[in-house]
Amino acid sequence: MSNHTVKQPSRRAFLGGAAAIGAGVVTSSAAQAQAADPLIVNPQDWAQSFGDGVDATPYGLPIEYEADVIRRNVEWLTADTVSSINFTPIHALDGTITPQGCAFERHHSGAIDLKKSDYRLMINGLVDTPLVFTYEDLERFPRENHVYFCECAANTGMEWAGAQLNGAQFTHGMIHNMEYTGVPLRLLLQEAGYDTSGKWVFVEGADASSNGRSIPMEKALDDVLVAFKANGEALRKEHGYPVRLVVPGWEGNMWVKWIRRIEVTNEPVESREETSKYTDTLEDGTSRKWTWAMDAKSVVTSPSPQAPITHGQGPLVITGLAWSGNGAITRVDVSRDGGKTWETARLAKPGEKMALTRFYLDVDWDGSEMLLQSRAMDETGYVQPTKAQLREVRGLNSIYHNNCIQTWWVRENGEAENVEVS
Amino acid sequence: MSKYLKSLTIALAASCLTAPVMAEKFGLGRAALPAEIAAWDWDINAMGDGLPVGSGDVLDGEEIFAEKCAACHGDFAEGVDNWPKLAGGADTLDHEDPLKTVGSYWPHLTTAYDYIKRSMPYGNAGTLSDDEVYAIVAYILYSNDLIEEDFVLSNENFMEFKMPNVGGFIVDNRAEAEYAIWSGEPCMTACKDSVAITMRALVLDVTPELDGNTATTAVSATAAPEPAPEPAAPTIDMELAAAGKNVFKKCKSCHQVGEKAKNRSGPVLNGIVGAAAGSVDGFKYSKALRVAAQDGLMWSEVELAAFLAKPKAYLKGTKMSFAGLRKEADQTAVIEYLKTFE
Known part of the structure; x- marks a missing residue:
């Protein structure tokens, strides 16, 4: 096999290195390589001696060379880290499942330490018998497995007024996608004998913020899960160990962590989290409330500002993520010229309801500038809007629910930047 | 058989066919004791259900606020640094960068009681007495120029108070206002004549540096979820x-x-x-x-x-x-x- 392009030893060459690499690769191919690759012709340590034994790491972490694939915080967004958010490194991930260890965190009063043995879940309000469940009780109900995305309503919120943060992690990283194992909330409500006249459930967490939210009964009975496993293992502390609520397709704030109480009510509480926050102020000063569903959205994760093209012209994989809180993604289009022309991308798998969908567009890059965009469509026929379309309806002051089409300006040297286009 | 009963029977039959588990109970969990419910069920809805008997006035509120709230929210509820501002912002909601406070934005006063009682003070949540919460809520109203300083807030008069922005909310209307326009077969070719870059993130330069966790200069003039603090000056003024x-x-x-x-x-x-x-x-x-x-x-x-x-x-x-x-x-x-x- 001699027709492979010579790989640069430093695959992580970033930004500064990208230009040189891009220029160098234009004419290189293995056939023209001048010296044999020492990594091949010289014996290497790893090929002669031992590696680590089993149990070297009883619970494994990513190898050190992946140390930059981590959650990151934007310090100026919040007053402290206890009531704050960080971002999933979506620019460096592929596939659709987000590893728990780098899935974004959002706390209102810090990630608490709550043992399974100290865990209690109360169901009260309009029920025949108010009940208390232990963790072990929850494990005895019939369980289900579902993959769902969880997106903070403020994802992309910093971009309302203009291109602000330079990286897909920061513009679109308030999202993760996991396979949850849990008990349908419906079963727990039935166990307590919920009053069918109750129109809402109020859910709250065990942490100091309690983060109470009102959820309409119809949703509660439909697909809400009381989940205790994610991606096959226990939830991480920062995601609500031992038990969190999963509210498919709806804004992340409703996915109450460390869930401790579910109250069946006739009225919504109109809590702080559903009035002063997570409401969307329009241009005329009125605000939308109960904007629960996350509309269809997509973003190119690579190339992107944190994932520049380092290999020069030729075969290029353009990839990204698409999702919709209103159903399955049916199609994603990609534009390389800022929205003048579009090509339909290949979905890695058919879209699944309320889960991330990976898309690819495999192109032969000629090394010229690109204004990369992606545009998602879901099964309801909804088409992801441009920023201009969103602003036309909502103005500039809606912090939440910004699902606009994102543009990356990819330069000839492979570097990319977050921009807005006309 | 009445029409109602007939449809009910059909509905029941249908539900049995599609979801036989509907009526099943597993006998799991135990009854919650009244004392347990009382210990956790503190929420107060917008109708005022759950408001405890009690009262508090502005002057007491000022004292409690100074001791327990002002470190973050400021003596006058004006907010310190990036911490939430609770006062001010009247009539700014239709402006650029509106100031959303309890006074200018919150539709229900019950929300303030509910939140302060359950979730505040920050780092010591749920420790305020009912009367202290009434007093703090009164002080926040006073800081927003919504009541006079001799006002006594209690469960008796609480629901009479109308927040200025109570009429400022509409239920999600995206289905009508947006979904109808943003659907259908999208344009694939010749969708616009020209494309120009109108704004660049690198010009604004507020992205954290990637090899460290420290943010670069952090002045944001745009719609961040919370306002940005002033950057630390590198030299002495x-x-x-x-x-x-x-x-x-x-x-x-x-x-x-x-x-x-x-x-x-x-x-x-x-x-x-x-x-x-x-x-x-x-x-x-x-x-x-x-x-x-x-x-x-x-x-x-x-x-x-x-x-x-x-x-x-x-x-x-x-x-x-x-x-x-x-x-x-x-x-x-x-x-x-x-x-x-x-």
């Missing part, structure tokens, strides 16, 4: 420091600075900005400060300002008997002055 020298007169009876400075009733303050708390040699600190120092307290400008604003509220048990620098300008100035002493 001598004019501000001069103003700070004047403010420092209030500190001089206890603190010395400069080459010949010695510990008095307060420690020497040379190099204090950015230093670890409790690290001045030979000074006997309060237990509270020693504990804070052990926990890693650093006298960053933000921490110092918070301490100076209300020392006893910031650090309960501190020996510093100073009442505090109310004005943010004074805090900033004196910190700038202190920065001139290495």
